[in-house]
Amino acid sequence: GAVVSQHPSWVICKSGTSVKIECRSLDFQATTMFWYRQFPKQSLMLMATSNEGSKATYEQGVEKDKFLINHASLTLSTLTVTSAHPEDSSFYICSASRQEGQPQHFGDGTRLSIL
Amino acid sequence: AQSVTQLDSHVSVSEGTPVLLRCNYSSSYSPSLFWYVQHPNKGLQLLLKYTSAATLVKGINGFEAEFKKSETSFHLTKPSAHMSDAAEYFCVVTPRGGFQKLVFGTGTRLLVSP
Numbered sequence: 001g002a003v004v005s006q007h008p009s010w011v012i013c014k015s016g017t018s019v020k021i022e023c024r025s026l027d028f029q030a031t032t033m034f035w036y037r038q039f040p041k042q043s044l045m046l047m048a049t050s051n052e053g054s055k056a057t058y059e060q061g062v063e064k065d066k067f068l069i070n071h072a073s074l075t076l077s078t079l080t081v082t083s084a085h086p087e088d089s090s091f092y093i094c095s096a097s098r099q100e101g102q103p104q105h106f107g108d109g110t111r112l113s114i115l
Numbered sequence: 116a117q118s119v120t121q122l123d124s125h126v127s128v129s130e131g132t133p134v135l136l137r138c139n140y141s142s143s144y145s146p147s148l149f150w151y152v153q154h155p156n157k158g159l160q161l162l163l164k165y166t167s168a169a170t171l172v173k174g175i176n177g178f179e180a181e182f183k184k185s186e187t188s189f190h191l192t193k194p195s196a197h198m199s200d201a202a203e204y205f206c207v208v209t210p211r212g213g214f215q216k217l218v219f220g221t222g223t224r225l226l227v228s229p
Contacts (some may be wrong), residue, residue, distance in 0.1 A: 006158070043205060043219040044159075093158050104217065106151075106158035 002028050004096050006107030014115055015086060021079045021110045023094030029074035030096035034104060035067070038091040050077050084114045117142045119206045121220035129228050134178075134193040136223045138206030141187065148189045149207040149217075150180055159205065165189065176200070201227045 003026040011019055023033055031052050036044040048064075050056040050071035058064045066088075068080040077096070081088050091111050095104035122137040140146060147166045151159040163174025170182040180191045189206060206220040 004158070009156075041222075043221045044217075045219075046216065049216075091156075095159075103161065103164075106160070108158040109156065111156065 002096075002098075002103075002105040004030075004094065004105045004107040006094055006110055008110060009108060010111045010113075012113045012115065013084065016083055019081045019084055019112060021081075021092055021094075021112075023077045023079070023096065023107055025075045025096045025105070028096075028098055030077075031074065031099045032097045033071055033077040034095045034097075035069060035077075035079050036093045036095070038093060038109070040091075044093060047079075081112065084112070086114045088112065089114045117144075117146065117208045117210070117218050119148075119208050119218060119220040121204075121206050121223050123223050124221070125224045125226065127226040127228065128196045130198055131195050134191070134196045134200065134225065136191040136204050136206075136225065138189045138191065138220060139187050140189060140206070140208045142208055142210075144210050146208045146210065148180075148182060149209075150174065150178070150189075150191045151205045151207060153203045153205065153222075155202075162191070162204075196225075196227050198227050198229065201225055 005024045007022045033050050035047045038044045047062045048056045048058045050069050052071050052074050056069035071077040093109040095106045097104045118141045120139045149164045150162040153159050162178050163172045165172045165182045173179045178193045203222045205222050207217050209217050
């Protein structure tokens, strides 16, 4: 199989704090990982694509200084929402693929609530 | 540019009756098409994919979809709905041969009543 684990599954924090979300490929090496954002009752919007060992590629309109992505190893990528505000509240989902052109396997998502 | 249009935001069926979730696509190149399912507060699970072989694609849990180029459609069907099929379904397009830059439809919520 191809299992992707995302942690935490739910986080509530105060406005102004930074929140880190982890995405791990448990049984395969992922050269490419993707981060998506999903608003209630809406579809997934790609935020950024990260390749192991290089800088993430952000989609237009996504603030790279706000959403820090690190893909330091072949099994772990992290998304840090810096100085989070209520408008950052959303469902964040990661996916991972073994290499470009291979299927994406999705994590179970992280629900982020900023008070 | 590529896009998908899911024609129904909600579909309601009774358990044991057929399911039809509609999807139309637009693509500048030959596309790969997918259907994903998302249960509440969960990630996405791949149901099936079309990448250029047979136009009728069979997936997991009894779902299938037919690629119709003339109609630019990729509708998802299942002969008999089960309560556990209640979920959100996404039609997705990407350039053929590439699984990058998935473009998602807006989703269809399937409701199954006893």
